[in-house]
Amino acid sequence: MPIQARKLGQLFTSTLTLSACTFGGGFVIIPLMKRQFVDRLGYLPEEEMLNLAAIAQSAPGAVAVNASILLGYRVAGIAGTLAAIAGTILPPMVILSIISLCYDAFRSNLIVAAVLKGMQAGVAAVIADVVLQMGWQVLRSKSLLSIGIMVGAFLATYWLGINVVWIILASGFLGAARAYVRYRRERREQP
Amino acid sequence: MSYAALFWSFCQIGLFSIGGGYAALPLIQAQTVQLHSWLTLEQFTDLITIAEMTPGPIAINAATFVGMQLASVPGAIVATLGCILPSCVIVSLLALFYYKHQNSPGIQGILSGLRPAVVALIASAGVTILVGALFGENGFVWNIQAMDFIALGLFAAALLVLRRFKPNAIYVMLGTGVVGGILYLIAGLGG
Numbered sequence: 001m002p003i004q005a006r007k008l009g010q011l012f013t014s015t016l017t018l019s020a021c022t023f024g025g026g027f028v029i030i031p032l033m034k035r036q037f038v039d040r041l042g043y044l045p046e047e048e049m050l051n052l053a054a055i056a057q058s059a060p061g062a063v064a065v066n067a068s069i070l071l072g073y074r075v076a077g078i079a080g081t082l083a084a085i086a087g088t089i090l091p092p093m094v095i096l097s098i099i100s101l102c103y104d105a106f107r108s109n110l111i112v113a114a115v116l117k118g119m120q121a122g123v124a125a126v127i128a129d130v131v132l133q134m135g136w137q138v139l140r141s142k143s144l145l146s147i148g149i150m151v152g153a154f155l156a157t158y159w160l161g162i163n164v165v166w167i168i169l170a171s172g173f174l175g176a177a178r179a180y181v182r183y184r185r186e187r188r189e190q191p
Numbered sequence: 192m193s194y195a196a197l198f199w200s201f202c203q204i205g206l207f208s209i210g211g212g213y214a215a216l217p218l219i220q221a222q223t224v225q226l227h228s229w230l231t232l233e234q235f236t237d238l239i240t241i242a243e244m245t246p247g248p249i250a251i252n253a254a255t256f257v258g259m260q261l262a263s264v265p266g267a268i269v270a271t272l273g274c275i276l277p278s279c280v281i282v283s284l285l286a287l288f289y290y291k292h293q294n295s296p297g298i299q300g301i302l303s304g305l306r307p308a309v310v311a312l313i314a315s316a317g318v319t320i321l322v323g324a325l326f327g328e329n330g331f332v333w334n335i336q337a338m339d340f341i342a343l344g345l346f347a348a349a350l351l352v353l354r355r356f357k358p359n360a361i362y363v364m365l366g367t368g369v370v371g372g373i374l375y376l377i378a379g380l381g382g
Binding site for chain 1: 207246247248252255264274275279300304308321324359364367369372375376379
């Protein structure tokens with residue numbers, strides 16, 4: 001099964017490099033995964049990637065680990081999950097192990113600090129690129145509810161600092177309510 | 192300290208940190224500083240600094256750091272496995288449920304509400320990183336002189352390259368790391 005082996009290899013190396021370049025944790029890894037698995041490798045459509053991101057965010061634990069579990073499972077089943085988890089947790093484990101042995105030298109190293117500062121701007125640009133693309137998709141849907149959820153969720157999390165759990169619950173509820181209203185309307189129109 | 196206690200502590204951190212990223216910090220502090228005295232408060236603060244400077248989810252970084260301090264590499268592995276075990280179980284169940292019921296109207300409705308919220312969460316993470324890159328740790332201020340023009344230039348150049356040539360995001364991040372590192376070192380020497 002060379003195809004399966006190639007998929008496992010791609011899963012492992014992709015999650016390994018993404019995890020090694022993702023500072024700060026949390027949602028930062030999602031746009032990087034989207035670029036790699038949706039745009040470059042074409043393993044799944046953008047909409048499904050967003051669904052998986054929503055599930056990863058709703059479950060307990062680190063978003064990066066949860067998203068790798070889902071992506072790995074989607075691409076290559078249980079073996080894919082294991083390959084993706086290994087790729088995601090190896091870089092922080094190795095780097096932290098080395099740093100915890102020589103923390104003082106690392107902390108005061110000027111070159112390390114300068115490179116990290118430069119990479120921060122690059123990560124911000126990658127996220128901006130993905131947000132522009134996906135935000136445009138939501139705007140183009142011309143659905144007032146979707147646009148409202150996007151703007152409202154941004155204000156709630158960025159300015160008001162509301163816990164992400166509430167934002168997820170509220171937007172899921174609004175989506176379900178919209179589906180229910182549509183369902184009722186369709187049933188009334190065709191008795 | 193027993194391996195079982197270490198494993199169980201990080202299991203709880205993995206299980207109860209919903210929302211990822213900084214949501215895990217108070218839990219890590221409660222388990223490692225207050226409950227078990229594995230770290231001093233100063234070591235815990237150091238840990239946050241390291242976690243911010245290095246790639247990977249904060250909970251994984253913390254697990255490796257604490258495990259290394261207590262029992263070297265075996266400790267790091269035990270703590271990390273404990274940390275990701277709850278995610279593996281819960282997310283796998285969610286994945287099975289999602290792929291079985293993804294076409295049901297109710298699930299479709301909920302996910303249609305979650306997708307725009309996920310775009311907003313990614314945008315919020317991006318703005319936080321961008322503000323950090325442009326203005327440093329103290330956050331946004333209405334003062335053009337407080338802005339880091341090297342970071343602004345790197346961000347604009349990286350975004351242009353990404354939108355124009357669609358390269359692999361990792362090369363862009365590494366590129367800004369190298370170019371930024373050189374520029375910051377020159378600026379640091381000049382100032």
